[in-house]
Structure formats: structure tokens, C-alpha cells
Amino acid sequence: MSMFETAAIGNPAYTTTLPRLPESARRARRLVSSALHLWELEEAEDAALIVISELVSNAVAHARSESIRVIVTRQDAHVVQLAVVDLSRELPELRLSGSDDESGRGLALVDALSDGKWGAETLPWGKRVWAELTVAKEQPSE
Template identity: 55%
Template structure:
């Protein structure tokens, strides 16, 4: 359980080494949580979001570990978050066409429909995205 302003919410959380191989482990944690909660409607986007969040932390944070959390916010909504020990806030930017990276936050912004943010901590930050299934019908 994670304590929020709305009270305790079910959550899965794990501390992982800040290495590229942890991205696959974080995706499995997200898959497990969403499977247990029966939230397959957000599984694909949650996997992409946690991959982008953790990749950013691996590339830009400091220290040896990060914390990944998946919190159930409602019947169909989850929050995917990564905490690291860097106070540097990520910035949403437009990557040039010839750049290999720099699109992670733009991807997160699109998949979360702009519902993401950064919570500063005294020792670092938490970057999160709230995700829900797309309710639009295919014909709209």
C-alpha cells in the first residue's frame, strides 16, 4: 500500500540497481501488478512508460539504485513512478530528427495524455505518469 491524499492505495514497488538491465525487471513488475489487478487495458502503455522513465534514470541520475512503483489509483487508472537520487528535473523537449535519444518525455506525455509530473524530494525526485485505457471508440 502507498499512502496518498486519498488514503492508502494498492501498490507494487521495488528498488532496482541503476543499470540498463533493470528496465526489463521494471516491465515485469508492471506486468505483475496489472495482471493481479486485471488492468490489461493499460498494460502496453505502462510497459513503455516505465521503460522510458527508468531509462532516463539510468542515463541521467546518480547513485546506484532507483525505486519503481506501480500504484492503483482507481478502477482503471494506475500511476507508474520512478524515484532516483538526482535533483535535476527532466525537461520535455523536441528532439531533432537526427538525434538517437531525447524523446522519452514526449512519449510519456503522449501516452499519459499530459498527466505526468515530477515531485522533488530532499534527496532526489520522483517522476510519474498516470495512465488509463483510451475510452474513445475506434470510429471516433
């Protein structure tokens, strides 16, 4: 049995449910890396691994449930969406952190790496926090 599931309909996607523990970020990164390699979108890997780590870290710190859901979706040929679903309905807020703050920079990283293409939405049972990464299109050679 595979630890990852694929979407039955719609855009190609991989998803898994993980315990709400700090070490789940490693498993989420593995899911993202595998999906990007299968889709031949490795150019987005460095940014995607940082983004999913931050999204998982926020869910671990603030969610109420024992588990979280990680979803990687290929929106189109050059766009990948990373999402984390948890049972908390409290939406994250982008804030400015001072140089002495020990936390609070995660969403600023997500915002920068996704070019501001991220968001959060409430669900009947919790919330979904997502970010989109655009893979640079190859330039035609001359």
C-alpha cells in the same frame, strides 16, 4: 522472499528497488505487468511497459545513485500511476527532438501515452518522476 513489495496503507501499490543499470528496465516491466494482471487492467499494459521503460531509462542515464525505486500504484478503478524515484534532484524536461537526434524522445512518448498526465517533483533526497495511465472503461452492451 519476493522481489516486489506491497504498500502497507493507502492505494494498492507494488514497489521494488533496482540497480541503476539499463537491464533494470526489464525487471521494472515485469513488475508493471504483474501488477496490471493482478488488478485486471491488462488493457493498459502496452502503454505502461513503454512508459516505465522510458522512466527507468531516464533515471539510469541521469541519476547519481546506485539504485532506483520503481512504484506502480492503482489510483482508482481505471487509473494506474507509474513512478521512478532516484537521488538526483535535476528534474526532467520535455523537449522536441529533431529527426537526426539519437535520444530525447522518451518524455515525449511518456507525455503522449499518459495524455499529458505526468510530472516530476523534488524530494528532500532526490526526485520522483511519474505518469498516469487511464484504462478505458468498458462500454455497456446493448
